[in-house]
Amino acid sequence: MEFQARREAAAVVVALVGRLDAVTAPVYETRMHELIDGGDVRVVIDFERLDYISSAGLRGLLVTAKQLKAKGGQLRFANIQGGVRAVFDMSGFGSMFQLDESVASALTALS
């Protein structure tokens, strides 16, 4: 998994690439925790190039949601599609988060 973060005016955008699984989720959690601890509390995660996610990956996203909620932050997910979309639907996660069709619309919603 690659974790690519970039700052926009409205939020930090984190693109996840590859697989978010039991091996890579701890890496994701560490990187995201560093961002949030550093003061980035408005976060958009871009799933466009994420090919795969498991329950370990979803747990990582849940940890992020809890950390941001505790800090009064905001979290939006963009470009959830394909197999990742199927996993969100299977888990009920799709109805628990703010999902956007694109990073641009996620940023608009946060600005």
Add this chain to the structure above:
Amino acid sequence: MKPDTRCYAARVDNLDAVTRFVGTCADRFGLDDGTRFRLLLALEEAFVNVCRYAYPEGTGTAEVTCESDGDAFALAIADRGRPFDVLSLPEPDTRADVILRPVGGLGVHFIRTCASSASYRRDDGRNILRMVFRPAESGDQP
């Protein structure tokens, strides 16, 4: 497809190797993309479960077998750990609020949801979880 079995140390860092093995078997079988995705998800959940819970007092192995079951693809994961039927776990509440929601419980939900059928048996000191994946009919959504 003839049965193909590999044995791995039950460690999460073997997930990539296990996934490659089963993915290769799925390709040889000619499994469609949607069913292949569900197969690999159920595989991870079952394998990681063995890594985390089967051997609380030490290390052990996970034996992974791929074979045909009629027109379907069958995956079995066996361990020699304490007797435990992952399918006996209750279904998680997938509607709970994000903050109230307990962490965990989703793995077995994915095993049940992804496999066309799943069964557990204890045999000769081994826990054996067997999952069958029926290929999508042509025209099904992935």
